Amino acid sequence: MKKIVLTLALAFVATVGFSQTEEELKGQLGAAKDSIAAIQGRADAIQGAIDALPGWKKGAFGTIGANLSSFNNWYGQGTPDLSSGNIGVTVNAFANLNEEKFFWRNSGNINLGWVKFDDKNDDTDDDSFKQGTDVFNVSSLYGRKLSEKWAISGLGEYRTTILNNFNDPGYLDFGVGATWTPIADLVVVIHPLNYNFVFSKGESVFESSLGAKIVADYTRQIGAVNFKSNLSMFQSYKSGNYSNTTWINSFGYTLWNGIGLGFEFGLRDNKQEALNNALTRAIPDPTATFDNVDNKLQTYFLIGLNYSL
Numbered sequence: 001m002k003k004i005v006l007t008l009a010l011a012f013v014a015t016v017g018f019s020q021t022e023e024e025l026k027g028q029l030g031a032a033k034d035s036i037a038a039i040q041g042r043a044d045a046i047q048g049a050i051d052a053l054p055g056w057k058k059g060a061f062g063t064i065g066a067n068l069s070s071f072n073n074w075y076g077q078g079t080p081d082l083s084s085g086n087i088g089v090t091v092n093a094f095a096n097l098n099e100e101k102f103f104w105r106n107s108g109n110i111n112l113g114w115v116k117f118d119d120k121n122d123d124t125d126d127d128s129f130k131q132g133t134d135v136f137n138v139s140s141l142y143g144r145k146l147s148e149k150w151a152i153s154g155l156g157e158y159r160t161t162i163l164n165n166f167n168d169p170g171y172l173d174f175g176v177g178a179t180w181t182p183i184a185d186l187v188v189v190i191h192p193l194n195y196n197f198v199f200s201k202g203e204s205v206f207e208s209s210l211g212a213k214i215v216a217d218y219t220r221q222i223g224a225v226n227f228k229s230n231l232s233m234f235q236s237y238k239s240g241n242y243s244n245t246t247w248i249n250s251f252g253y254t255l256w257n258g259i260g261l262g263f264e265f266g267l268r269d270n271k272q273e274a275l276n277n278a279l280t281r282a283i284p285d286p287t288a289t290f291d292n293v294d295n296k297l298q299t300y301f302l303i304g305l306n307y308s309l
Helices: 002-051 271-280
Strands: 055-071 082-098 102-119 130-145 150-160 170-180 186-199 209-222 225-236 244-256 259-270 298-308
Touching: 055 244, 055 259, 082 130, 082 298, 102 209, 102 244, 102 298, 130 244, 130 298, 150 186, 150 209, 170 209, 186 225, 244 271, 244 298, 259 271
Parallel strands: none
Antiparallel strands: 055 082, 055 298, 082 102, 102 130, 130 150, 150 170, 170 186, 186 209, 209 225, 225 244, 244 259, 259 298
């Protein structure tokens, strides 16, 4: 009986001891997490001070995505002998100069994609990669500072495609106005005087016009995360048919040695492009006009490996 009582007592003591040890460990873990958060906060503050220093700041990151497949005698699908693929590459680069009385911000975005769908049993089928996504955008913003958050500025921005129909259309914006920088990583451009030059070949629906330009750009790196969101809007004073909007968002998460996971998606609204497509596609609609064209929202996205420089 004494042995049983002694065994139960030892088991109780061991259980209590383990419980106390677990609570102590949890307490130590909580304190360690608080310390990590405090250290990260100090590191972010130091990085913010570094970013605010005068001089050039340069960087680049992007995403590479690929999906290749081949089927032979795969009778469960409609095309049993098939070779297909999808390859995409994006690049986001910037070079910004910040001085006491002025700033100069330069950025570029490229998104190129190719797709392939080859039916091996169809000799007339095209077995090559075809151009898919095609986006090219560069901009340069110069500003003379009036205060910490406001500046008089001038902006030049060029957008087109480069794999196919280069500069057809192409958009070149020149404008002046004000730039607002409410926080370190957000730049808002408000230019009420902007001319949107539109380039195209032959007879087309594209037309240049005077209007207002609004750009909002947020670019930031937080630890292993790169983030960039750019919204570019042109509102034509001549007609809403000549207005356009492009919004591109890029994310990158670095896992090891500058390589990680990336995601980019873009949205565009452009009625001139919608009408041009309706009039020039494989089966054109000769009755299409600005009044009846179906101006659908243009979108693209890419998921793949991310790289940062």
